[in-house]
Amino acid sequence: MTAESPFPPGFFDRSDTSGDERFYVQPRLVTHIDDAAIAAVGELYEELGLQGRVLDLMSSWVSHFRTPPAELVVLGMNDAELAANDAAAQRVVHDLNATPVLPFGDDEFDAVTCCASVDYLIRPVEVFTEVARVLRPGGTFLCTFSNRCFPTKAIRGWLMTDDEGHCRIVATYFLASGAFDPPVVDVRIPPGRGTDPLYAVYATAA
Numbered sequence: 001m002t003a004e005s006p007f008p009p010g011f012f013d014r015s016d017t018s019g020d021e022r023f024y025v026q027p028r029l030v031t032h033i034d035d036a037a038i039a040a041v042g043e044l045y046e047e048l049g050l051q052g053r054v055l056d057l058m059s060s061w062v063s064h065f066r067t068p069p070a071e072l073v074v075l076g077m078n079d080a081e082l083a084a085n086d087a088a089a090q091r092v093v094h095d096l097n098a099t100p101v102l103p104f105g106d107d108e109f110d111a112v113t114c115c116a117s118v119d120y121l122i123r124p125v126e127v128f129t130e131v132a133r134v135l136r137p138g139g140t141f142l143c144t145f146s147n148r149c150f151p152t153k154a155i156r157g158w159l160m161t162d163d164e165g166h167c168r169i170v171a172t173y174f175l176a177s178g179a180f181d182p183p184v185v186d187v188r189i190p191p192g193r194g195t196d197p198l199y200a201v202y203a204t205a206a
């Protein structure tokens with residue numbers, strides 16, 4: 001751990017060090033969390049009133065909104081997955097690990113979501129800072145996740161800790177960006193309920 005970084009050396013290493021375009025070249029038209037967890041994500045989107053122009057970061061063919069927002073922009077690695085996302089108005093293939101800068105202008109979005117994917121970011125604080133830039137002031141950035149991942153592509157720091165630790169990691173990303181109000185950690189489905197657990201960490205752009 002250094003004075004500048006809250007993360008120890010090696011925290012963002014991954015066992016598969018090849019470019020993400022290799023891993024994601026093949027479309028995966030599957031769901032990455034179970035139906036109960038998907039329903040919990042949609043319920044939270046509705047509860048938080050995520051509407052208007054919304055960016056779904058690290059997206060695939062489903063974005064989990066009960067009612068799609070007026071304008072949904074999806075950003076991910078695989079064009080066939082994004083093309084199959086019926087809720088999307090705009091689709092952007094963009095590698096956040098190669099280029100954390102988002103290809104959007106300032107204050108363009110009312111909300112940003114990221115489901116089941118934050119564990120793959122190797123430069124998360126840069127990405128979170130960018131999310132704050134493209135969000136209008138007061139707009140919400142919501143990360144949701146369960147307890148599953150592609151282990152070769154998840155960062156070592158994520159693999160080394162438990163679900164509570166994952167919530168702390170994501171909260172630290174928000175805090176380290178210095179661009180959000182204090183984050184909220186919300187256990188939407190606790191473990192041991194017979195479904196995938198579902199965790200949410202979110203904050204509003206300062």
Ligand SMILES: C[S@@+](CC[C@H](N)C(=O)[O-])C[C@H]1O[C@@H](n2cnc3c(N)ncnc32)[C@H](O)[C@@H]1O
Nearest residue numbers: 020032058059060076077078095096097115117
């Ligand atoms: C486990 S899937 C989750 C997909 C979707 N968010 C969901 O809830 O079903 C991980 C997603 O992260 C995206 N992803 C992984 N690495 C990425 C990167 N470097 N830049 C942008 N997106 C990435 C992939 O395109 C993939 O769709």
